[in-house]
Amino acid sequence: MSGEVARAICEICRNPTRALPLRGGGTLQRCDDCGHLTRDLAAAPADHRDRAYGGEPTLDAWRLALTHRLLTRDGAPRSVFEVGYGSGALLRRFLDAGATVAGTDPDQLEVAVDPLVRERGHLHTAAIEELAPAEDRVELVYGIHVLEHVRDPMRTLQHAAELVAPGGAVQFLTPAGDSDGLRAYGRAWWMLEDPTHVRFFSAESLRRAATSVGLTDVRVTRPALDSLVTDVASMTRLARPRPRPHGVLAQRSVLAAGLATAPLVLAARAARPTLRPTLHLTARKAS
Numbered sequence: 001m002s003g004e005v006a007r008a009i010c011e012i013c014r015n016p017t018r019a020l021p022l023r024g025g026g027t028l029q030r031c032d033d034c035g036h037l038t039r040d041l042a043a044a045p046a047d048h049r050d051r052a053y054g055g056e057p058t059l060d061a062w063r064l065a066l067t068h069r070l071l072t073r074d075g076a077p078r079s080v081f082e083v084g085y086g087s088g089a090l091l092r093r094f095l096d097a098g099a100t101v102a103g104t105d106p107d108q109l110e111v112a113v114d115p116l117v118r119e120r121g122h123l124h125t126a127a128i129e130e131l132a133p134a135e136d137r138v139e140l141v142y143g144i145h146v147l148e149h150v151r152d153p154m155r156t157l158q159h160a161a162e163l164v165a166p167g168g169a170v171q172f173l174t175p176a177g178d179s180d181g182l183r184a185y186g187r188a189w190w191m192l193e194d195p196t197h198v199r200f201f202s203a204e205s206l207r208r209a210a211t212s213v214g215l216t217d218v219r220v221t222r223p224a225l226d227s228l229v230t231d232v233a234s235m236t237r238l239a240r241p242r243p244r245p246h247g248v249l250a251q252r253s254v255l256a257a258g259l260a261t262a263p264l265v266l267a268a269r270a271a272r273p274t275l276r277p278t279l280h281l282t283a284r285k286a287s
């Protein structure tokens, strides 16, 4: 035996990983080959935060409209399946546009689901990895900020690919582990505030993951408008580190500063796309 310490293997491409030290302390595991990041909470703790950011009505309505527009850029689907539908607000948009809607969300009992979505939608409460094979295939399968949470991202993408009809599309939004934010803010990076964020894709790892489940026309882009408050939230955490049981955005001043600086953030992101903290996967199933 060489006495070498066993190195963890990348959950996406099976190549070796190594520890990536974070500014301010802690480490993530980074794949040497595809740049995929995984997080062990013991090595990169979440600063006392219990759950994901709970929501702010104005911001949420705006984000919902932007996300819906992003998902329907290539045309309006007649049937959709949402992985992690939450309150059903996005499914409601598709329902109002005349689509049939379905989805699964294991945390569904924690939030009130839109009544019309509950009535007309085909809703499941299993984790996506455990969902029974689909009876009805849909034109669009999507998940908004779920891939960073799930237990098995490859199985999740595989299931998404099985749920989509030939010629249909799969789309996911997830934090960008290869964005400038992680390097600049280190452990103060806002995406690390949520302890249920257990991985961060790079554009390359997301591309490889989608390709390896047999999807085609795989594209990974960086939307300019998603997660606009990431920078101000990260800067606040960097400048004034302290326990925040409800998360940094629970402070109204931080949220207000986030909205006030949005035009500056957008200008910076236009000049430098790697500042954008989100990856957008779009892929197709061959017809």
Ligand SMILES: [Zn+2]
Binding pocket: 010, 011, 012, 013, 014, 015, 031, 032, 033, 034, 035, 036, 205
């Ligand atoms: Zn990898």
